[in-house]
Amino acid sequence: MATIRDVAKEAGVSVATVSRVLNDNGYVGVETRKRVTETIERLNYSPNEVARSLYKRESRLIGLLLPDITNPFFPQLARGVEDEVHQAGFRLLLGNSDEEASKELDYIQTFVQNQVVGMISATNNTDRENYEDIDLPVVFLDRTSKHHPSVFADGREGGRLAARALIDRGSTKITLIKGPAHVQPAQDRFQGALAELSKAAVDFSVLGTTSYAFEEAKTWAEELFTKHPETDGVIASNDIVGIAILHEALRLGKSIPDELQIIGFDDIPLSSLSYPSLSTIRQPAYEMGKEAAKLLIRMIKKEQEIDQMIQLPVSLIERNTTRKVDKDE
Amino acid sequence: MATIRDVAKEAGVSVATVSRVLNDNGYVGVETRKRVTETIERLNYSPNEVARSLYKRESRLIGLLLPDITNPFFPQLARGVEDEVHQAGFRLLLGNSDEEASKELDYIQTFVQNQVVGMISATNNTDRENYEDIDLPVVFLDRTSKHHPSVFADGREGGRLAARALIDRGSTKITLIKGPAHVQPAQDRFQGALAELSKAAVDFSVLGTTSYAFEEAKTWAEELFTKHPETDGVIASNDIVGIAILHEALRLGKSIPDELQIIGFDDIPLSSLSYPSLSTIRQPAYEMGKEAAKLLIRMIKKEQEIDQMIQLPVSLIERNTTRKVDKDE
DNA sequence: CCCTCTTATGTAACCGGTTACACAAAGCCT
DNA sequence: AGGCTTTGTGTAACCGGTTACATAAGAGGG
Numbered sequence: 083m084a085t086i087r088d089v090a091k092e093a094g095v096s097v098a099t100v101s102r103v104l105n106d107n108g109y110v111g112v113e114t115r116k117r118v119t120e121t122i123e124r125l126n127y128s129p130n131e132v133a134r135s136l137y138k139r140e141s142r143l144i145g146l147l148l149p150d151i152t153n154p155f156f157p158q159l160a161r162g163v164e165d166e167v168h169q170a171g172f173r174l175l176l177g178n179s180d181e182e183a184s185k186e187l188d189y190i191q192t193f194v195q196n197q198v199v200g201m202i203s204a205t206n207n208t209d210r211e212n213y214e215d216i217d218l219p220v221v222f223l224d225r226t227s228k229h230h231p232s233v234f235a236d237g238r239e240g241g242r243l244a245a246r247a248l249i250d251r252g253s254t255k256i257t258l259i260k261g262p263a264h265v266q267p268a269q270d271r272f273q274g275a276l277a278e279l280s281k282a283a284v285d286f287s288v289l290g291t292t293s294y295a296f297e298e299a300k301t302w303a304e305e306l307f308t309k310h311p312e313t314d315g316v317i318a319s320n321d322i323v324g325i326a327i328l329h330e331a332l333r334l335g336k337s338i339p340d341e342l343q344i345i346g347f348d349d350i351p352l353s354s355l356s357y358p359s360l361s362t363i364r365q366p367a368y369e370m371g372k373e374a375a376k377l378l379i380r381m382i383k384k385e386q387e388i389d390q391m392i393q394l395p396v397s398l399i400e401r402n403t404t405r406k407v408d409k410d411e
Numbered sequence: 412m413a414t415i416r417d418v419a420k421e422a423g424v425s426v427a428t429v430s431r432v433l434n435d436n437g438y439v440g441v442e443t444r445k446r447v448t449e450t451i452e453r454l455n456y457s458p459n460e461v462a463r464s465l466y467k468r469e470s471r472l473i474g475l476l477l478p479d480i481t482n483p484f485f486p487q488l489a490r491g492v493e494d495e496v497h498q499a500g501f502r503l504l505l506g507n508s509d510e511e512a513s514k515e516l517d518y519i520q521t522f523v524q525n526q527v528v529g530m531i532s533a534t535n536n537t538d539r540e541n542y543e544d545i546d547l548p549v550v551f552l553d554r555t556s557k558h559h560p561s562v563f564a565d566g567r568e569g570g571r572l573a574a575r576a577l578i579d580r581g582s583t584k585i586t587l588i589k590g591p592a593h594v595q596p597a598q599d600r601f602q603g604a605l606a607e608l609s610k611a612a613v614d615f616s617v618l619g620t621t622s623y624a625f626e627e628a629k630t631w632a633e634e635l636f637t638k639h640p641e642t643d644g645v646i647a648s649n650d651i652v653g654i655a656i657l658h659e660a661l662r663l664g665k666s667i668p669d670e671l672q673i674i675g676f677d678d679i680p681l682s683s684l685s686y687p688s689l690s691t692i693r694q695p696a697y698e699m700g701k702e703a704a705k706l707l708i709r710m711i712k713k714e715q716e717i718d719q720m721i722q723l724p725v726s727l728i729e730r731n732t733t734r735k736v737d738k739d740e
Numbered sequence: 741c742c743c744t745c746t747t748a749t750g751t752a753a754c755c756g757g758t759t760a761c762a763c764a765a766a767g768c769c770t
Numbered sequence: 771a772g773g774c775t776t777t778g779t780g781t782a783a784c785c786g787g788t789t790a791c792a793t794a795a796g797a798g799g800g
Binding site: 741742743744745746747748749750751752753754755756757758759760761762763764765766767768769770 | 771773774775776777778779780781782783784785786787788789790791792793794795796797798799800
């Protein structure tokens with residue numbers, strides 16, 4: 083690999099001049115610039131980012147910490163982040179925390195050691211000491227924090243919307259699935275739905291779950307129908323659980339949405355491909371990722387007026403696991 | 412942030428001694444080691460990876476280049492890579508190429524500039540000049556290359572298995588979906604299935620597609636049933652397309668698997684949650700990622716006996732979009 | 741013509757680790 | 771006791787960029 087000194091020697095100038103050409107700052111004569119540019123081209127030189135980072139005391143990398151990329155909601159977030167960050171000239175260091183504090187800490191340390199310019203975290207322990215003594219820009223994504231700017235969707239409203247949708251469409255014995263207790267947005271949804279159900283004239287029961295894993299989703303689904311066989315409306319904690327419930331309901335021969343309505347949460351790509359296609363509360367995951375990245379970049383550039391909270395709206399996506407409601411009633 | 416010089420000064424030793432303690436090499440007196448360790452602890456010092464990388468001329472980062480993390484097959488691969496790489500003390504730099512040569516080149520350059528120790532690529536242009544003048548260890552994943560070690564699943568066999576499954580279970584007018592021409596493994600599957608169908612006494616037709624995107628999958632599904640309404644068995648190019656076809660078939664009121672059998676490819680997590688659950692040819696994506704990472708790490712450590720090709724077996728996952736076949740016939 | 745400002749370029753310190761090399765003290769052997 | 775090896779530690783060069791500072795030539799103004 084050619085270095086800046088090789089280029090300087092070849093072009094008959096000093097390294098400072100080459101650096102000035104590279105970064106397009108300071109004075110450089112037209113003739114000199116041309117000669118340097120040609121030499122760079124000819125030697126196929128590209129500057130070493132590591133050396134640059136060392137002197138600048140920061141790299142062009144951004145750390146992204148996710149619970150688990152294998153959960154279909156997160157690739158969307160990640161992609162939003164990546165697209166925005168890439169465009170601004172940054173690159174991503176990726177980590178999966180698996181909700182383990184040690185892995186999380188481990189990655190935060192990696193990020194710091196590699197002098198990332200900022201980090202985006204979609205992890206659950208937002209108020210741990212982990213993030214306290216870091217002087218990096220940090221943005222929380224799909225999570226909230228008192229100490230750092232956050233980008234998230236309106237989970238409470240999502241929960242209300244889901245509950246209202248089922249109530250309006252005639253479910254009277256609703257089962258509300260409560261997501262894992264340590265997952266913040268799951269609790270927001272739950273609270274929203276709970277509030278709405280409490281206000282309405284319907285029976286409802288709550289089924290607690292402890293994870294979002296695929297395999298376990300099947301278990302919750304089975305549990306649901308043994309514990310509450312008479313239920314005629316389910317508010318799932320997310321689309322995976324929703325799809326698992328749909329699967330189980332069909333297996334039991336229930337007619338969807340006539341006998342049982344189901345509503346999911348997230349709007350992951352595959353939810354439109356289930357049959358019947360899953361009605362759900364959409365979170366704009368890709369946009370959330372983009373917003374988080376934009377916000378972080380603004381922080382990196384030390385711009386004024388940094389939003390502390392960006393809440394994105396959720397929306398009801400009416401597909402075929404809920405019944406149609408007459409527009410003009 | 413404390414530096415190694417701060418630690419040295421505080422502990423009353425030279426930087427060389429601190430470095431020796433950190434890396435546990437060279438001679439260090441027991442008493443000195445203790446004092447240095449305590450000082451490191453007290454100052455909460457952690458070494459700057461960037462400085463280390465600069466001197467060593469290589470970082471502890473590995474580049475991972477994927478077509479698109481949003482496609483449900485890739486998170487599995489990525490996770491396999493991550494787990495293996497993390498355990499060996501490396502971290503991941505991630506890029507999505509979107510099958511665009513420019514993005515791909517861009518990321519390869521980023522990897523080189525950041526002095527990654529190696530890279531894993533699941534991109535399509537494996538024999539472009541892109542990879543020629545790089546002197547990094549490179550492993551191709553879910554792709555093959557003549558010039559670099561590759562880890563992939565037995566696509567041809569998968570295609571054969573899929574075709575045989577439908578034939579054995581009585582489909583006689585089979586439609587074979589041909590995936591995008593530039594995606595290597597898609598073509599392997601196609602060739603395998605084609606060979607098997609050609610040998611058998613069944614009618615079949617081929618439907619070409621150009622992408623794997625969710626939205627377009629629905630279009631292929633519709634196209635399938637307008638062009639070949641009489642088909643009684645579909646070999647999909649992957650699970651997404653398979654699920655889209657299942658969805659469309661159910662919408663058209665077809666009875667699955669009695670009237671129409673469908674077989675997918677990949678075994679993405681959600682395929683077991685469709686209803687009827689999708690029969691498919693499983694690729695061990697997570698293991699593939701792990702194998703690729705292991706292989707790369709072996710290359711990084713300059714071990715002897717590097718496999719040039721690791722082919723993992725595929726298997727038929729018999730679920731409910733195919734009919735049962737009598738064991739003892 | 742002299743002074744000042746702008747333009748152009750080079751020298752060398754610096755970022756924070758790692759390590760070659762030098763040096764000294766202690767242990768061991770004959 | 772003298773020589774050789776092992777152990778312990780420090781000095782300074784090095785990795786490859788960036789930039790503060792120095793220097794000098796040319797332009798412009800009175």
